[in-house]
Amino acid sequence: MSNPMAATMPTRSAGKISAPVSYRGIAYISAAIGLISIGLTWLGLTHALSFTADNPDLSQWLYRIAIAGTCLSALLLIFPVRALMHMRQADRLVGAGDLVAARVPAWTCRQQGLSGIGYAATLLVLVAAYVFLTTNNFAVQRAFLNPEYMLESALMVLAAAKLNIYITLAASVIILVLSLALALLRMIPGPAGRPIRWMVIAYVDFFRAIPTIIVIYLIGFGLPLTKIGFVSGWDGMWYAVLALSLSFSAYVTELFRSAIDSIHPSQIAAARSLGLTAAQAYAYVVVPQAFRRVIPPLLGFFVALQKDTALVLILGISDVFGQAKYFAANFFNLSPVSVVGLFFFVITIPQTRFVDYLIERQKKGAR
Amino acid sequence: MSEAFLSISALQKSYGSHQVLKGIDLQVNRHEVVCLIGASGSGKSTLLRCVNALEPIDSGVISLDGDPVSGIGVDVNRLRRKVGMVFQSFNLFPHLSVIQNVMLAPMKVGGLSREAAHDRALKLLARIGLSERADYMPDQLSGGQQQRVAIIRCMAMEPEVLLLDEVTSALDPELVGEVLEILKDLAQGGMTMLLATHEMSFARDVASSVVFLHQGQLIEKGSPGQIFEAPQMAETRKFLRRALSG
Ligand SMILES: Nc1ncnc2c1ncn2[C@@H]1O[C@H](COP(=O)(O)OP(=O)(O)O)[C@@H](O)[C@H]1O
Numbered sequence A: 001m002s003n004p005m006a007a008t009m010p011t012r013s014a015g016k017i018s019a020p021v022s023y024r025g026i027a028y029i030s031a032a033i034g035l036i037s038i039g040l041t042w043l044g045l046t047h048a049l050s051f052t053a054d055n056p057d058l059s060q061w062l063y064r065i066a067i068a069g070t071c072l073s074a075l076l077l078i079f080p081v082r083a084l085m086h087m088r089q090a091d092r093l094v095g096a097g098d099l100v101a102a103r104v105p106a107w108t109c110r111q112q113g114l115s116g117i118g119y120a121a122t123l124l125v126l127v128a129a130y131v132f133l134t135t136n137n138f139a140v141q142r143a144f145l146n147p148e149y150m151l152e153s154a155l156m157v158l159a160a161a162k163l164n165i166y167i168t169l170a171a172s173v174i175i176l177v178l179s180l181a182l183a184l185l186r187m188i189p190g191p192a193g194r195p196i197r198w199m200v201i202a203y204v205d206f207f208r209a210i211p212t213i214i215v216i217y218l219i220g221f222g223l224p225l226t227k228i229g230f231v232s233g234w235d236g237m238w239y240a241v242l243a244l245s246l247s248f249s250a251y252v253t254e255l256f257r258s259a260i261d262s263i264h265p266s267q268i269a270a271a272r273s274l275g276l277t278a279a280q281a282y283a284y285v286v287v288p289q290a291f292r293r294v295i296p297p298l299l300g301f302f303v304a305l306q307k308d309t310a311l312v313l314i315l316g317i318s319d320v321f322g323q324a325k326y327f328a329a330n331f332f333n334l335s336p337v338s339v340v341g342l343f344f345f346v347i348t349i350p351q352t353r354f355v356d357y358l359i360e361r362q363k364k365g366a367r
Numbered sequence B: 001m002s003e004a005f006l007s008i009s010a011l012q013k014s015y016g017s018h019q020v021l022k023g024i025d026l027q028v029n030r031h032e033v034v035c036l037i038g039a040s041g042s043g044k045s046t047l048l049r050c051v052n053a054l055e056p057i058d059s060g061v062i063s064l065d066g067d068p069v070s071g072i073g074v075d076v077n078r079l080r081r082k083v084g085m086v087f088q089s090f091n092l093f094p095h096l097s098v099i100q101n102v103m104l105a106p107m108k109v110g111g112l113s114r115e116a117a118h119d120r121a122l123k124l125l126a127r128i129g130l131s132e133r134a135d136y137m138p139d140q141l142s143g144g145q146q147q148r149v150a151i152i153r154c155m156a157m158e159p160e161v162l163l164l165d166e167v168t169s170a171l172d173p174e175l176v177g178e179v180l181e182i183l184k185d186l187a188q189g190g191m192t193m194l195l196a197t198h199e200m201s202f203a204r205d206v207a208s209s210v211v212f213l214h215q216g217q218l219i220e221k222g223s224p225g226q227i228f229e230a231p232q233m234a235e236t237r238k239f240l241r242r243a244l245s246g
């Protein structure tokens, strides 16, 4: 058989040692990108100065920022410099014919060069964001991040967040209970359970299909209109709780069900073969195992729930977002709404980090 | 004729259009150890799962101590208290410690108190030399240890028959011996066993009789001496030639 590759492939005969990974190009590219980045950083950071000619104080500050930022960007040259040093070392070793020894500096050269490119790219994104904030005489910063307006509205806006926290807590409890009940109903075996299973499936499909905001709108404005004593005349917050619970329970039911489904059938077979009834097998073997798997995604849903409480403002409720919108309309400026954004950012980030940590820990299989 | 303790007659079982068991007749007397041998896919696992009602059967009768236990309307939970089953893949409950694995069924099914179940579990663990591992989690044990725990988890329910489905097939070769040792112990103690196995030397040493399954049919049955030294059927000879040379 003829092999077209044979001619170009290095032969693996004794005494023939393959060269180290290619490294020189990356070192040079990294150095070039590093130098260009410094220039672009200086240009980007000094761009804001063109709008502050009439404000020497501010100009002074922005100038300092520009100098500090550019110095910082120059620090990143450490990567290409290291790359070039290792490149020289590798060159020397290759020249001396020691290809094996050259592999380590060649590899290090590549890694340092690539790191330089990665950091430079990140720096340029940050500089671009700064330019965006300050361009057109600080238009973006003024519209979204005006410290005066933010401070003035912050107290009232954050006080209104109490309502979002109440809604989250009330809805969480209802969602947990309702979803577990529905998931178990969904698992009732046999022909007798079929209509019940269908009912749960219909519920899940229905509420997963409809946007949460529509559910909130329909329930919040619709139920009071019915004038049925039992469901009208509630406080607005409770319509929000009901709507969010119905909507989220559909997702969480499905989550519970898929977790229960993910337990291998051999676990049920083992339990049943020991004489446990189907219900006992679920209670002692399947559900406890499923529950562990479900905790991280469940927490993820509760983070989503917290954020979606901001939707209740369509009911005219003064939650954190409603309050901020009121201020924003008065100031004719969006900075109060940015306060809401910051609020959610600050409460959400630790939770999502915690969820990630749990997922990571579960992957490692630690108990 | 149905004097046998476990009696299987004319058992048929299909998955969809694929007939896996084509009319099996098999008797197991009390204190007998019957080994099922046969190529992979010949229906050994399916046969064992049918006996334990983990799979519904299409036709035929399985009876235990003269009581028909197959078909619709049988109290499967009652049946399974008399029939223990051990699986190729151990199937210990990963969220329970070793001793909790052994205690679960005696407490929830057997109605034993926690103390009584604990005592029984400790005695059984001592028998397999794993008393010190009582509070370990299953994944902290070797495969051989896990399978030994799975066997005594079954024994804790004091079954009258033990079904074992290739219980050493998932083990590293050096761990097979310790599991077979337990099975030999049980056999010498008079335990009635029906087991699918690829361990021919174990079958030769321990079995009361050996049954050869081929494509869902029981082709040949006899004492280990008959089957291993003088097999009558061509398929049996062919299978044994492969099995014993490999
Ligand atoms: N759950 C199932 N669904 C469909 N076919 C199956 C199932 N279990 C086993 N089979 C088929 O039945 C045949 C016998 O399988 P099995 O009893 O596992 O054989 P053995 O244990 O002797 O290897 C095989 O052809 C297998 O593919």
Ligand SMILES: [Mg+2]
Pocket: B044, B045, B046, B165, B166
């Ligand atoms: Mg099998």
